[in-house]
Amino acid sequence: MDDQRNEKRPVAGRGSPPTRRQAIGRHGEDVAARHLTALGWAVLDRNWRGARGELDIVARDGDEIIAIEVKTRTTTTCGHPALAVGPAKLARIGRLLGQWLTEHATHARSVRVDVICVLLPRTGAAVVEHLRGVQA
Secondary structure (H helix, E strand, C coil), X not given: CCHHXXXXXXXXXCCCCCCHXXXXXXXXXXXXXXXXXXXXXEEEEEEEEECCEEEEEEEEECCEEEEEEEEEECCCCCCCHHHHCCHHHHHHHHHHHHHXXXXXXXXXXXXXXXXXXXXXXXXXCCEEEEECCCCC
């Protein structure tokens, strides 16, 4: 295996101010992380970059390790945020979670993929929908 795979990869635009879209996504991930912490889960990693993509959040709930894909929207005009997580994306997240487990020498009774949808209305609090055990 190439040693470069184990290194964190730079993210385009890291040194420049975030775009509006990036800022909304980051805020949604912060909301999702607070939601998970409120459930009593341990957030183990955020924005972990693997060989073929990124995991938004990796968390532990008891003996279970969960990869959480966060989808944040300001409107549902283009449909529900979860619609952006199709079979190919779920398969990629599963492979990335396997890589994360290997690199962190972590063992779990079970693993799964969850999707957290965050809707940020113009006024009021964020609306969080947590879909557990999402499968293709």
